[in-house]
Amino acid sequence: MSSAPNGLPRYPIVQGPMAGGVSCPPLVAAVCEAGGLGYLAGGYKTADGMYQEIKQTRGLTRRPFGVNIFMPQTGYVDPAAVETYRGQLAGEAGWYEVSLAAEDTVGNCDDGYEAKLAILLEDPVPEVSFTFGTPAPDVLARLRGAGTRTVVTVTSVEEARSAQAAGADAVCVQGVEAGGHQGTHRDDPETDGTAGVGLLALVAQVREAVALPITAAGGLMRGAQIAAVLAAGADSAQLGTAFLACPESGAHPMHKKALTDLMFPHTELTRAFTGRPARGLVNRFVREHGPYAPAAYPQVHHMTAGLRKAAAAAGDPQGMSLWAGQGHRLARALPAGELVEVLAAELAGAQNALNALQMRRTS
Numbered sequence: 001m002s003s004a005p006n007g008l009p010r011y012p013i014v015q016g017p018m019a020g021g022v023s024c025p026p027l028v029a030a031v032c033e034a035g036g037l038g039y040l041a042g043g044y045k046t047a048d049g050m051y052q053e054i055k056q057t058r059g060l061t062r063r064p065f066g067v068n069i070f071m072p073q074t075g076y077v078d079p080a081a082v083e084t085y086r087g088q089l090a091g092e093a094g095w096y097e098v099s100l101a102a103e104d105t106v107g108n109c110d111d112g113y114e115a116k117l118a119i120l121l122e123d124p125v126p127e128v129s130f131t132f133g134t135p136a137p138d139v140l141a142r143l144r145g146a147g148t149r150t151v152v153t154v155t156s157v158e159e160a161r162s163a164q165a166a167g168a169d170a171v172c173v174q175g176v177e178a179g180g181h182q183g184t185h186r187d188d189p190e191t192d193g194t195a196g197v198g199l200l201a202l203v204a205q206v207r208e209a210v211a212l213p214i215t216a217a218g219g220l221m222r223g224a225q226i227a228a229v230l231a232a233g234a235d236s237a238q239l240g241t242a243f244l245a246c247p248e249s250g251a252h253p254m255h256k257k258a259l260t261d262l263m264f265p266h267t268e269l270t271r272a273f274t275g276r277p278a279r280g281l282v283n284r285f286v287r288e289h290g291p292y293a294p295a296a297y298p299q300v301h302h303m304t305a306g307l308r309k310a311a312a313a314a315g316d317p318q319g320m321s322l323w324a325g326q327g328h329r330l331a332r333a334l335p336a337g338e339l340v341e342v343l344a345a346e347l348a349g350a351q352n353a354l355n356a357l358q359m360r361r362t363s
C-alpha cells in the first residue's frame with residue numbers, strides 16, 4: 001500500500017526538488033510509489049524540458065507528485081562585479097579549457113517563469129512549489145482553480161506571513177541547515193556570514209505565526225528527525241540530500257560519493273557557483289572563489305556552467321558544485337522506495353518511543 005485512503009501520500013515524507021538533473025522522473029516516481037511525495041525540479045530547465053519530465057513521471061507512476069519552479073529575479077546586479085568575478089575565474093577556465101559565458105548569455109533572470117506557469121495551468125499537476133519568492137495572488141488563485149495545491153518556500157516568519165496573505169495553500173519552511181540554495185525571497189549580501197535560523201526554531205516560530213500547513217526542510221536524514229519537526233508543528237518533512245545518494249537520483253557519481261567521503265567533512269553557504277547563497281560541501285572551488293563571488297544570481301550560475309560541466313566530465317569533485325545539507329554524512333545509498341520505508345519505520349519507532357516515555361512520566 002503506497003497511499004492513504006484519501007489519495008494523499010501514505011507518509012509525511014517529501015523528496016525535495018533538486019535542480020541540475022538530480023530530481024529526475026525515476027527518483028520522483030520511486031518515492032511516490034513507496035508512499036512519499038516526489039518532486040520534480042523545474043529550475044534551470046526550459047518550459048518544454050520541464051513538461052517532458054512531467055510526462056515521463058506520469059508514465060512511471062499514477063501517484064500524486066509535485067513540480068518546483070523558481071520565481072523571477074528582480075534585484076539589481078552590478079555588471080562590474082560580475083566582470084571582476086569573471087577575471088577571478090579566468091584561471092579555472094584555462095585549466096578546464098572552457099570559455100566563461102559571455103555577458104549577453106547571462107541576462108535571463110526569469111527562468112522561463114511565465115512559460116512554465118502556462119504549462120502548469122494548461123496541464124495541471126497535483127502540487128506546485130515556488131522558490132525565491134511568493135507568486136502574485138492571482139497566480140496562486142488560478143493554480144488552485146486548476147486543482148493544484150500551492151506551496152511557497154520560506155526562510156523567515158515574515159516570508160511565511162507574505163505567503164499566507166497571497167493565498168498559498170502551504171509553506172515549506174527551510175532551515176539554514178538545508179543543502180542547495182537558501183530560498184530567501186530577498187537576497188541581501190549584508191547578511192552573508194551571519195547565522196541563519198535553524199529548522200526546529202524556525203518551524204516553531206512559523207507555526208505560531210501562520211495557520212497554513214508546514215513542510216519542514218533542512219538537514220533531515222533520519223526518521224527520528226522527522227518526528228522532531230512534526231512534534232515542533234510541521235505537517236510533513238522534506239528531504240533532499242537523503243535522496244541524492246539513491247541510485248535513481250540523477251546526481252553525478254562523484255557527488256554521491258562525496259557525501260560520505262572523509263575529504264569533505266564540512267558544508268558552508270557560498271555564492272561561488274551561482275551568485276546566491278547555497279549550501280554545499282567545501283571543496284577547492286568554494287575555498288578559493290567563495291570569498292570573492294558577488295551577489296549576482298543567476299548571472300554567476302550561467303557564467304560557471306561550463307566550468308561545472310567540465311569538472312564533472314573530468315570526475316573532479318574539487319571543481320563541482322556539491323550541494324548538500326548539514327546532515328550529509330548520514331547519507332544512505334538505498335533505493336529510493338526502500339529509503340522511504342526505512343524513514344517511515346524510523347519515524348514510527350521514534351514516535352512510539354516518545355509516547356512510551358510520556359506514559360512512564362504520567363504513570
